[in-house]
Amino acid sequence: MTSSRPDLAQPTAPADGPGGEPLTESDAEEHIHGICFKNGPPHRVGVELEWLVRDDRDPGIRVDQQRVAAALAGLGAPGALPGGGRLTTEPGGQVEISSAPAEGLAPCVDITRRDLAALRQAVLPAGLCLAGEGLDPLRSPHRVLEVPRYAAMEEFFNRAGPWGRLMMCSTASVQVCLDAGVQGTGPASVGWRWRLLHALGPVFVAAFANSPLREGRPTGWKSTRQAIWARLDPCRTRPPQNAVPAGHGHGQALDADPRAAWIDYALSAEVMCVRRPGDEPWTAPAGLTFRGWLRGGGERRPTLEDLSYHLSTLFPPVRPRGHLEYRVIDAQAGDEWIVPAAVVTALLDDETASQAAMGAAEVLWHTASTACGGDFGDEAGAGGGAGWDCGSPWEWAARHGPTDPIIGEHQREVLRGRRARAGPAGRPGSGQGGGRRVRRAVRHPVPMSRRRPPRRGAGGG
Numbered sequence: 070m071t072s073s074r075p076d077l078a079q080p081t082a083p084a085d086g087p088g089g090e091p092l093t094e095s096d097a098e099e100h101i102h103g104i105c106f107k108n109g110p111p112h113r114v115g116v117e118l119e120w121l122v123r124d125d126r127d128p129g130i131r132v133d134q135q136r137v138a139a140a141l142a143g144l145g146a147p148g149a150l151p152g153g154g155r156l157t158t159e160p161g162g163q164v165e166i167s168s169a170p171a172e173g174l175a176p177c178v179d180i181t182r183r184d185l186a187a188l189r190q191a192v193l194p195a196g197l198c199l200a201g202e203g204l205d206p207l208r209s210p211h212r213v214l215e216v217p218r219y220a221a222m223e224e225f226f227n228r229a230g231p232w233g234r235l236m237m238c239s240t241a242s243v244q245v246c247l248d249a250g251v252q253g254t255g256p257a258s259v260g261w262r263w264r265l266l267h268a269l270g271p272v273f274v275a276a277f278a279n280s281p282l283r284e285g286r287p288t289g290w291k292s293t294r295q296a297i298w299a300r301l302d303p304c305r306t307r308p309p310q311n312a313v314p315a316g317h318g319h320g321q322a323l324d325a326d327p328r329a330a331w332i333d334y335a336l337s338a339e340v341m342c343v344r345r346p347g348d349e350p351w352t353a354p355a356g357l358t359f360r361g362w363l364r365g366g367g368e369r370r371p372t373l374e375d376l377s378y379h380l381s382t383l384f385p386p387v388r389p390r391g392h393l394e395y396r397v398i399d400a401q402a403g404d405e406w407i408v409p410a411a412v413v414t415a416l417l418d419d420e421t422a423s424q425a426a427m428g429a430a431e432v433l434w435h436t437a438s439t440a441c442g443g444d445f446g447d448e449a450g451a452g453g454g455a456g457w458d459c460g461s462p463w464e465w466a467a468r469h470g471p472t473d474p475i476i477g478e479h480q481r482e483v484l485r486g487r488r489a490r491a492g493p494a495g496r497p498g499s500g501q502g503g504g505r506r507v508r509r510a511v512r513h514p515v516p517m518s519r520r521r522p523p524r525r526g527a528g529g530g
Contacts, residue, residue, distance in 0.1 A: 161238025
């Protein structure tokens with residue numbers, strides 16, 4: 070989502086060229102600590118919706134980007150969309166609407182629908198349409214944006230095969246954006262919300278898998294988009310350490326502060342692009358991490374703008390950008406994006422549903438670690454990175470969707486809210502109230518939100 074407020078804004082694209090004062094390692098750590106998780110009572114909701122753009126008569130042909138640009142002329146200016154969102158173009162010509170942050174689900178749906186109506190109305194006279202699918206089922210990947218960032222990104226990913234080009238140019242998603250949470254403990258805390266979203270990742274991958282085809286043929290995956298992500302650089306696509314539930318008996322604190330783990334993750338990731346002036350390519354040296362760059366490993370010292378740029382090239386399942394950006398859901402047809410947005414919001418907003426969902430997710434991850442022969446909560450395979458060789462629930466979800474017997478069972482548990490965790494005093498919760506709220510979110514997402522007015526108050530500082 071996009072906003073004029075600093076805590077919910079997209080990272081600002083830095084000016085061409087390096088610029089700025091050199092950054093120290095402690096400066097970088099302090100900056101990441103301060104910006105990535107903004108504390109405050111969680112109540113705001115936003116979405117980022119990506120769409121494939123097709124010819125209305127022949128969805129298999131490549132659409133000329135100038136044709137798309139002409140149709141969308143004027144909609145990309147600030148304030149052009151009636152709901153206050155922002156329209157951008159992805160490397161392969163996909164378009165994305167980033168909603169303004171809203172005070173609850175119902176206002177979010179309302180403003181986003183208005184933005185989408187304007188977008189659909191704009192492409193219609195040009196003989197174009199928007200397709201909500203996780204992977205382009207017919208066309209091969211083709212990058213249309215000739216800018217240094219995406220050229221460097223493509224070169225970086227090409228070192229490991231074709232998967233980066235596919236991700237950049239052929240995939241689309243529904244991203245749900247939520248306030249990070251409050252400092253402290255419990256279901257409203259940053260740590261709990263961070264771990265719950267990660268723990269439920271396979272459930273949402275399976276429930277909303279919508280990318281079974283590639284170039285007109287079945288791939289063998291229900292979510293080929295997720296399978297593509299799994300083949301990308303694990304240092305920037307897997308969850309950080311301790312984000313997914315640990316195996317049985319590890320006693321992991323479910324609401325521990327995630328900042329230190331995220332700082333280490335961000336600085337340990339390889340640099341994807343190095344900004345240079347003029348027409349010089351932004352290609353980064355192979356193997357250079359941002360921490361290595363801070364310690365003198367690059368051609369020059371990195372700046373704060375370089376760090377901001379680097380953070381925008383990290384793509385884990387949950388990305389902290391002041392708010393939490395949930396990235397695991399395939400794009401959905403029409404207005405079906407409302408359902409995952411409603412369910413994610415309800416599971417995090419309702420304490421009983423949140424505790425029940427965490428309980429179900431812990432059982433799922435324990436089942437997976439048992440099948441694997443031991444805990445893999447901190448291994449790359451557990452996070453959907455290189456490997457997926459240990460019975461990972463990410464793989465089960467992407468390959469089989471809700472038809473996987475284990476994933477399907479726990480998906481039903483989550484949506485019903487039946488498996489409740491013990492409360493703070495060790496008392497088991499019934500889970501019934503939370504389950505009713507989640508079921509209402511699935512059946513009637515907008516009326517449900519209107520029955521429960523959003524909380525008011527500061528959402529971050």
